[in-house]
Amino acid sequence: MLIASLEAMRGDLPRSNPLTLFSEEWGNGAMSTEKVIEDAQIALCLKITKLER
Numbered sequence: 001m002l003i004a005s006l007e008a009m010r011g012d013l014p015r016s017n018p019l020t021l022f023s024e025e026w027g028n029g030a031m032s033t034e035k036v037i038e039d040a041q042i043a044l045c046l047k048i049t050k051l052e053r
Contacts, residue, residue, distance in 0.1 A: 001030060009050045018049040 005019040021030040023044045033042050 006048070009048070018047050020048075021046045 002019070002021070009019070022028050023031045023033045023042075025033065026044045031043065031046060033044070035042065
């Protein structure tokens with residue numbers, strides 16, 4: 001889902017809808033809260049937006 005959404009954002013449109021991912025605690029469970037790196041901080045929500053240049 002993430003890769004397909006980022007590829008769609010790469011298109012010619014000056015703006016696209018933001019991509020928002022949530023952990024299971026906050027929403028759809030698209031993000032894991034499992035730590036891959038010991039010192040990492042857990043994010044419960046990630047929003048990616050394409051901005052105009």
